[in-house]
Amino acid sequence: MSVLTIADHYDAELRRHNAHLRAATDIKPTDRVLDVGCGAGQTTRDAARAASFGSVLGVDISEQMLERARRLTLRADLKNIAYELGDAQVHRFQPAHFDLLISRFGTMFFADPVAAFANLAHASKPGARLVMMVWQSSERNEWANAIPEALTVPDHVVSATSFWREPFSLADTLVVETILHKTGFRDVSFTEVHEPVYYGPDVDTACEIVCSFKNTKDMLANLDGDAEERVLDQLRGMLDGHLTESGVLFDSRAWIVTARVV
Numbered sequence: 514m515s516v517l518t519i520a521d522h523y524d525a526e527l528r529r530h531n532a533h534l535r536a537a538t539d540i541k542p543t544d545r546v547l548d549v550g551c552g553a554g555q556t557t558r559d560a561a562r563a564a565s566f567g568s569v570l571g572v573d574i575s576e577q578m579l580e581r582a583r584r585l586t587l588r589a590d591l592k593n594i595a596y597e598l599g600d601a602q603v604h605r606f607q608p609a610h611f612d613l614l615i616s617r618f619g620t621m622f623f624a625d626p627v628a629a630f631a632n633l634a635h636a637s638k639p640g641a642r643l644v645m646m647v648w649q650s651s652e653r654n655e656w657a658n659a660i661p662e663a664l665t666v667p668d669h670v671v672s673a674t675s676f677w678r679e680p681f682s683l684a685d686t687l688v689v690e691t692i693l694h695k696t697g698f699r700d701v702s703f704t705e706v707h708e709p710v711y712y713g714p715d716v717d718t719a720c721e722i723v724c725s726f727k728n729t730k731d732m733l734a735n736l737d738g739d740a741e742e743r744v745l746d747q748l749r750g751m752l753d754g755h756l757t758e759s760g761v762l763f764d765s766r767a768w769i770v771t772a773r774v775v
Contacts, residue, residue, distance in 0.1 A: 529708035542566045544612040550619015554582030561591045571596045602629035606636035616645040634697035637774040647683040649766040656763035663751035698772040709762040719752045719761040
């Protein structure tokens with residue numbers, strides 16, 4: 514599965530979550546918005562439509578995703594968006610520029626979250642808002658446990674912790690609050706989002722999606738042919754158990770974290 518196909522899947526997977534995030538951002542027409550980890554730009558374009566007299570900057574570390582974001586933005590005829598390749602942890606933003614920082618699952622991968630959020634605060638006006646969505650713990654996300662369990666075979670146990678790692682780095686509310694307070698944010702609050710994630714319309718699509726993950730590819734590469742076949746059979750069986758009239762769905766829980774720059 515290509516990177517671009519994965520991008521399409523990711524937006525579909527998070528459709529219900531995106532609606533909650535869009536409502537929480539409460540973007541004003543003149544806002545200057547920074548979208549952290551913008552990917553293919555769905556949240557960036559949503560922000561640009563709301564900030565009709567303002568501007569939006571989308572930043573991501575994947576040039577392929579940004580190229581797709583630029584094409585989709587051109588197709589949508591949105592003139593108030595720019596995209597930059599960079600890691601928001603160290604990217605040189607214009608100081609005290611942004612009214613709003615947004616992110617849809619794009620802030621959990623910082624090598625140094627304290628440095629990253631300090632950099633984002635430096636780029637923001639006093640009183641600017643942060644609205645980001647992050648996953649709750651792996652124990653509270655059905656997909657995070659069901660997938661590695663389905664990939665487990667004798668003598669090769671796959672745990673959720675070892676399989677996923679970074680996506681849950683901001684799951685602990687106390688950890689997040691501590692980081693934000695250290696880096697110039699106040700009025701930190703958490704709102705739960707409890708919605709299913711969507712893995713495609715059928716088992717074949719869902720299996721292709723899971724097998725496109727780098728973690729899955731790496732794990733399968735360490736198995737012999739028979740073991741790989743057993744794992745794929747287990748995976749398909751698990752996905753079939755999650756097939757509904759609306760497609761392959763897994764329960765999930767996330768936080769919308771909001772805060773203000775001091």
